[in-house]
Amino acid sequence: MAPAALLLVDVQNGTCGRDGFDAHFQAAVLPRLQQALGHARQSDMEVIHTVIANLTADGRDRSLDYKRSGLGFAPGSWETRVIEPLAPWPDELVLPKSSSSPFNSTNLDYLLRNIGITELVVAGLLTDQCIDHTVKDAADRGYSVTCLIDACMAESAERHRAALSCFRGYCRQLRVADFTNTAEFTTTSA
Secondary structure, eight states, rough: BEEEEEEEESOOOHHHHHTOOOOOIIIIIHHHHHHHHHHHHHOEEEEEEEEEOSSSSSTTSSSSHHHHOOOOTTOGGGGGGGGGGGGTTTTEEEEEEEESSSSHHHHHHHHHHHOOOOOOEEEEOOOOIIIIIHHHHHHHHHEEEEEEEEEEEESHHHHHHHHHTTTTSSSSSEOOOHHOOOOOOOOOOO
16 A cells, blocks of 8 residues: 555636536536545545646746646636635645646655655546646656546546546546545555
8 A cells, every 4th residue: 555645636716717617527526526635635645736827927937838828827816726615724735837747847746755655646627638747747757646537527528538548558547436435545654
């Protein structure tokens, strides 16, 4: 059993919007994210949130992809905050990122190694973009990765399925119900 962390990717006001991402997110994905987060907290797993946030007001620090797509939010803005139903607890890490993978624009790898994490459980938005990059980068760095497939989504069901198929070899894919019913993920102790 490996020390694990739950990584919630980009579930923030700027990606989910004031009225929610869409009906599917509100009805299906958000409740599963809440279930996974509740289980991680109850199990004393490390919980880490990433949010898309520029480091500079004009966004000049963003990745080329984010610049081309016009993605990015001003530091400290409402858009950069984790949505209220998943709001971080005081001691949970929130990492602002300016690229698709938090391994490229944050100190996530450094933090995980310092905490002693070897297993990363990933969920959030968008399956075919930031989740895909995060899963692959984590696996390339030697982490055992689990993707909670029903706690992620893309802009369409087709894109979601294609992404899951694309990164299948990089991670184990579980449903939230299976994640919450297993005792194989452990916590870390300092």
